[in-house]
Amino acid sequence: MKRILLSSPHMSGNEQKYINEAFETNWIAPLGPNVTRFEEDIANYVGVKGAAVTDSGTAAIHLALSVLDVGKEDHVFCSSFTFVASASPVIYLGAEITFIDSEPETWNMSPDALYRALSHAKKVGKLPKAIIVVHLYGQSAKMDELLEVANSFGVPIVEDAAESLGSEYKGRKSGSFGKLGIYSFNGNKIITTSGGGALVSDDEGLLERAVFLATQARDAAPHYQHSVIGYNYRMSNVVAGIGRAQLEVLDERVFQRRSIYNRYYKELASIEGIQFMPELKDTKSNRWLTTLTIDSSILQVNPYEIMDSMNKKNIEARVLWKPLHLQPLFANKDFYKHDERSIPVSENLFASGLCLPSGSNMTEEQQNFVIDNLKQLLHKRLLVKQII
Secondary structure, eight states, X not given: OOOBOSSOOOOOSOHHHHHHHHHHTTOOSSOSHHHHHHHHHHHHHHXXXXXXXXXXXXXXXXXXXXXXXXOXXXXXXXXXXXXXXXXXXXXXTTOEEEXXXXXXXXXXXXXXXXXXXXXXXXXXXXXXXXXXXXXXXXXXXXXXXXXXXXXXHTOOEEEEOTTOTTXXXXXEETTSXXXXXXXXXXXXXXXXXXXXXXXXXXXXXXHHHXXXXXXXXXXXXXXXXXXXXXXXXXXXHHHHHHHHHHHHTHHHHHHHHHHHHHHHHHHHTTSTTEEEOOOOTTEEOOOSSEEEEEOHHHHSOOHHHHHHHHHHTTBOOEEOOOOGGGSGGGTTOOEXXXXXXXXXXXXXXXXXXEEEOOOTTOOHHHHHHHHHHHHHHHHHHHHHHHHO
């Protein structure tokens, strides 16, 4: 069978229309009508006052921290259980980073750990300039609790919703709760522009500043004049045309990804030792990736062995994110556990978790092939355990 990918691009068929418009009108320059409309469409979909599209989600995080005046020797708190791009912009800006553990109900930032971290920071006079809260694999974090803690210390939240576009928390779209929110349109995301991202906010002043910085920070002058360092971070008009078509089918993609999750759950959830990523009450995950944990004491197999076995069958599966506080890049950075008496939640998830192929263009035949191969592997391991 052709290789079954974890999450491949899924075109709607309407992308070429907007790309052709850009070519026909010669709007090949970085900005143009597609950029303007894509930003308007994103803001309307999310339910915020404005959006600025960028060439990556990482760039959007960098801009978010920049407009919050994060600089050298400032402090930023960040979810530990995430991809490195959530934290890299903190280092770009020369700031110090502290990592916050997950909690088990969403796998996202622990409000308890955040409270302890902020309490200590206040005591030593080093409150962070921002808190980066990640919505992992499409599941929203506990935003009510996190906002209550952050607001009590006067620290703004940046929502890294790179993986959760289309998800909802208590009836509102993921990414719309913090001072600023970001999305990614990387090739593996629920919708894609090949590469790209977006910054959203109800604070139009911050967005205006972000756009200024993203276009090389050119001052208002009849010549090229620059008073501060800027970046070349704006999305091109051609790429934004792809985004417009992709956004039109976002709700359909959420439905498809959730259907894929439901089929996995129906076939695998009854197997002892398997636990799927939970969905918090009053939230709706886009189920960007279907993820689960494996109890190796029951099933006699670990995620790496499953990943290797699947790869031999031309199936792409991956272990969960390695927590950033365990990465060599961030050695010796401060880290606050969810429960000070226990092993960090994020470390347990990393040791036991697995992502299954979840692309919205995956056929039912392909998904059944994944399910059958996983069942066969687990059945063999259970037989070995019984013999032993």
